Amino acid sequence: MNRDKSEALFKKATNLIPAGVNSPVRAFKSVNDSPFYVKKAKGAYLYDVDGNEYLDYVSSWGAIILGHADRGLVGAIKKAVEDGTSYGACHPAEIEIAQLIVDAFPSIELLRLTSSGTEATMSAIRLARGFTGKRGIIKFRGCYHGHVDSLLVKAGSGLATFGTPDSDGVPEDLAKHTYVAEFNHIETVKNIIQEHKDIACLIIEPIMGNMGVILPEEKFLNYVQELCQQSGILLICDEVITGFRVTYGGAQHVYGIDPDITCLGKIIGGGFAIGAFGGKRKIMQALAPLGNTYQAGTLSGNPIAVRAGIYTLQYLRDHRDMYDQMRQHIEMAKDSILRIATKHGVPYRINSTTGMFTGFFSDRDVTDYESAATCDKKAYESFFKHMLAEGIFFAPSQFEASIVTMCHKEREISKTIDSYEKVFRAMGSSS
Ligand SMILES: *Cc1c(COP(=O)(O)O)cnc(C)c1O
Numbered sequence: 329m330n331r332d333k334s335e336a337l338f339k340k341a342t343n344l345i346p347a348g349v350n351s352p353v354r355a356f357k358s359v360n361d362s363p364f365y366v367k368k369a370k371g372a373y374l375y376d377v378d379g380n381e382y383l384d385y386v387s388s389w390g391a392i393i394l395g396h397a398d399r400g401l402v403g404a405i406k407k408a409v410e411d412g413t414s415y416g417a418c419h420p421a422e423i424e425i426a427q428l429i430v431d432a433f434p435s436i437e438l439l440r441l442t443s444s445g446t447e448a449t450m451s452a453i454r455l456a457r458g459f460t461g462k463r464g465i466i467k468f469r470g471c472y473h474g475h476v477d478s479l480l481v482k483a484g485s486g487l488a489t490f491g492t493p494d495s496d497g498v499p500e501d502l503a504k505h506t507y508v509a510e511f512n513h514i515e516t517v518k519n520i521i522q523e524h525k526d527i528a529c530l531i532i533e534p535i536m537g538n539m540g541v542i543l544p545e546e547k548f549l550n551y552v553q554e555l556c557q558q559s560g561i562l563l564i565c566d567e568v569i570t571g572f573r574v575t576y577g578g579a580q581h582v583y584g585i586d587p588d589i590t591c592l593g594k595i596i597g598g599g600f601a602i603g604a605f606g607g608k609r610k611i612m613q614a615l616a617p618l619g620n621t622y623q624a625g626t627l628s629g630n631p632i633a634v635r636a637g638i639y640t641l642q643y644l645r646d647h648r649d650m651y652d653q654m655r656q657h658i659e660m661a662k663d664s665i666l667r668i669a670t671k672h673g674v675p676y677r678i679n680s681t682t683g684m685f686t687g688f689f690s691d692r693d694v695t696d697y698e699s700a701a702t703c704d705k706k707a708y709e710s711f712f713k714h715m716l717a718e719g720i721f722f723a724p725s726q727f728e729a730s731i732v733t734m735c736h737k738e739r740e741i742s743k744t745i746d747s748y749e750k751v752f753r754a755m756g757s758s759s
Pocket of ligand 1 (some may be wrong): 389443444445446447449472473474475533537538566567568569593594602603
């Protein structure tokens with residue numbers, strides 16, 4: 329596969345943009361490779377500047393669900409653009425998308441739109457602190473909620489339950505208010521709550537997507553909700569990925585939980601910059617100008633993003649069978665891939681839910697941060713490069729979800745399975 333033009337562009341880019349990229353994982357650094365440059369995208373495929381075609385399992389990190397350049401969506405966007413690109417004033421479509429979201433999520437009574445998922449989680453946390461008058465936050469190791477200062481925090485050393493910065497530039501004074509618990513280990517949440525009385529909120533990806541896909545164990549989320557309720561801690565469900573992906577109504581619908589605040593993003597903008605946070609009326613009313621918790625945005629509720637979102641959500645609402653199809657396609661792939669792995673002696677585990685899955689290079693089940701973190705990253709690097717050469721684009725990191733859209737159909741699944749056969753045969757014999 330020739331990637332000369334991409335390599336030349338990447339070289340140019342590194343002179344102008346740090347590491348050549350506008351978001352770190354795009355640099356392919358963790359798989360020791362350099363990125364291809366996309367010329368266009370259609371359906372389940374990306375096409376690069378060198379004329380290569382890739383079956384896309386990144387799907388804009390979950391923002392795409394109808395498939396790239398969906399004809400109906402593109403039509404809706406073209407119409408929206410004709411009416412102007414931004415107003416900074418009220419317009420009817422923002423009511424329409426709010427209604428769609430409220431109808432899909434019974435836990436959301438009022439909501440605000442933002443321009444990214446990061447803004448949504450950042451605002452949700454400020455709101456929780458403003459509403460409760462408390463400072464502490466509980467997050468789970470391995471969950472990602474955007475690049476918010478208070479959430480770029482890792483567990484402290486030893487027995488300490490308070491966090492330390494996971495990035496330069498995050499003050500320790502801020503990080504120490506974030507307590508880090510372990511996903512699927514309820515006792516870690518209990519311990520933090522027992523030890524600290526100043527906790528405003530607990531934020532969680534109800535299905536982990538940013539450590540690879542990790543499902544919550546039976547009743548885990550219900551116990552988390554119970555603990556929060558007993559202690560007056562607001563439960564924030566970060567459904568930026570899962571929102572309209574695992575079903576219409578998100579993971580909270582699947583697991584029967586009723587969060588105080590929900591964060592959305594990705595899918596709800598149809599590929600445009602967007603985010604949203606919403607929840608109980610009483611809490612949301614603490615936002616300015618009703619209350620004293622400030623939050624704002626020049627492009628919040630941008631008319632093009634909103635109309636792209638409305639088209640996407642209406643399509644999903646009216647074609648719920650697509651969720652069953654996405655689930656069946658993943659199940660089909662999963663069974664075959666696991667058989668292929670066994671045949672070639674490649675230690676491999678697949679975690680999946682509707683619309684996303686992760687294959688882990690591991691000989692044990694992946695159920696928490698620890699079991700994910702110990703998988704074979706070298707094997708993943710080899711897998712990534714082999715797959716790219718086969719014309720399949722998986723995320724350039726082991727710890728990501730592979731994202732399926734409505735355009736990943738039988739043909740794409742067959743191609744994926746065939747490529748696994750080739751790649752695992754090569755990997756199995758080389759190890
Ligand atoms: C992507 C993501 C975010 C951040 O959204 P951005 O639009 O990238 O700022 C937050 N939470 C989760 C769970 C995400 O996957």
